[in-house]
Amino acid sequence: MAVIGFIGLGHMGGPMSANLVEAGHTVQGYDLIPAALEVATRHGVTTVASVADAVAGADAVITMLPSGKHVLECYDEVLAAAKPGALLIDSSTVDVADARAAHERAVEAGFGSVDAPVSGGTAGAEAGTLTFMVGGSEDDFHRAEPLLEPMARKVIHCGGPGNGQVTKMCNNLILGASMVAVSEAFVLGERLGLSHQALYDVASISTGQCWALTTNCPVPDLVETSRANHDYEPGFAAALMLKDLRLATSAAEQSGTDIAIGRLATELYRRFNEEGGGDQDFAAIIKSVREHSDS
Numbered sequence: 001m002a003v004i005g006f007i008g009l010g011h012m013g014g015p016m017s018a019n020l021v022e023a024g025h026t027v028q029g030y031d032l033i034p035a036a037l038e039v040a041t042r043h044g045v046t047t048v049a050s051v052a053d054a055v056a057g058a059d060a061v062i063t064m065l066p067s068g069k070h071v072l073e074c075y076d077e078v079l080a081a082a083k084p085g086a087l088l089i090d091s092s093t094v095d096v097a098d099a100r101a102a103h104e105r106a107v108e109a110g111f112g113s114v115d116a117p118v119s120g121g122t123a124g125a126e127a128g129t130l131t132f133m134v135g136g137s138e139d140d141f142h143r144a145e146p147l148l149e150p151m152a153r154k155v156i157h158c159g160g161p162g163n164g165q166v167t168k169m170c171n172n173l174i175l176g177a178s179m180v181a182v183s184e185a186f187v188l189g190e191r192l193g194l195s196h197q198a199l200y201d202v203a204s205i206s207t208g209q210c211w212a213l214t215t216n217c218p219v220p221d222l223v224e225t226s227r228a229n230h231d232y233e234p235g236f237a238a239a240l241m242l243k244d245l246r247l248a249t250s251a252a253e254q255s256g257t258d259i260a261i262g263r264l265a266t267e268l269y270r271r272f273n274e275e276g277g278g279d280q281d282f283a284a285i286i287k288s289v290r291e292h293s294d295s
Contacts, residue, residue: 001025002147005058005082007051007074008092009036012118013064015125016091016151018043023150030054052081060087060147068098075102079109087112087143091132093240095247096162096169097254099135103161112140115161116148117168121235129153133171135164169251172244176282177265178212179241183286186219187293196222218286227281238285239278242269 001024006017009031017027021044029045030053031037037047048054055061055078063078065071071092078088088106090099090113099115106113114136124130132148132155134141141157148155158167185208189199196219204214212218216235220228227235245266252259272278272288280287 002059003028003057004147005055005061005078006030006045006064007054007061007078008064009033009040009045009047010064011122012091012125013062014039014043015122016062016064016130017045019125019128019151020147021045025147025150028054028056028058051077055082055086057083058086059083060089060144062089062147063092065090065092067092068094068102071102072098072105075105079105079111082111084110085112087114087140087147089114089116089144089147091116091118093117093168093244093247094165096165096251099165100162103136112136112143113161114140114144115164116144117164119168119171120153123235124153125151132156133158133164133167135159135162135166137161165247166251169244169248172241173248173259173262173265175212176241176245176269177261178210179216179218179282179285180265180268180289182208182210182212183218183283183289186286187289191293212283216281216283218283226283228283228286232280232284234279234281236282237278238269238272238280238282241282242266242273242278245269 003026004020006027006029009029017029020027027045029040029047030051041047061078061082071090071094088111103113114134116132116134118130118132120130128151130152132152134157145155158164200222215225217223217226218228248262249266272285277284
């Protein structure tokens with residue numbers, strides 16, 4: 001069993017760290033929010049007062065932070081305090097350039113390093129069924145894999161440094177655009193007299209089948225796992241979808257990639273967030289489709 005420093009104990013990091021404790025690891029956790037520390041303590045995490053305390057003597061350090069800026073700032077402290085040769089695992093969702101910058105700094109300082117963003121939302125974090133998309137060397141991936149497995153359904157090596165972030169970005173580009181299309185299809189159908197059930201029964205076994213339809217359907221009472229059944233309480237908030245789509249459009253601009261649908265999905269989620277939908281599940285975008293349809 002390993003000693004793991006865990007920095008960022010929020011809605012994702014909190015349950016992730018709890019699953020590591022349950023697997024038998026010693027977890028030294030730090031967060032700026034006292035309430036997050038209290039919850040982590042109840043789940044067996046050894047909570048500490050600083051980043052330096054979290055990484056002291058740790059075999060690996062996992063970060064789950066809001067942005068690349070936060071990761072790079074945190075690494076200023078991590079690199080100064082972590083024990084030589086420790087493995088740094090960043091599970092935040094950040095810009096590819098920031099992920100690669102963090103990796104370079106870690107390697108130059110003598111640490112192993114992987115970027116390992118996740119898919120699965122808070123439900124997956126709580127259940128230990130996240131998908132980890134890992135970027136880094138083969139050696140560092142094999143070091144990280146057994147540490148990630150207690151939190152995961154799948155741990156997938158996606159290539160070199162930063163490629164975990166590339167994979168997450170591309171996956172959520174598909175997801176965000178799919179949810180918009182599914183929402184538009186349901187609104188179009190309902191306005192033309194088609195029942196939600198009939199559309200679901202056909203599309204779920206036909207060419208329109210996708211995760212946004214069959215797992216997180218934006219219409220309630222069709223799919224047991226949908227957040228629409230719970231008044232769109234977020235499994236994955238619309239504000240986070242907008243963040244990921246903005247990362248994708250930024251990367252597309254930098255790489256000269258034409259993502260017309262991605263840009264449109266970004267604009268639609270921007271509008272929905274400005275309308276106050278950011279703290280709802282991203283499936284609630286269907287509300288915006290209805291709101292902007294002619295009465």
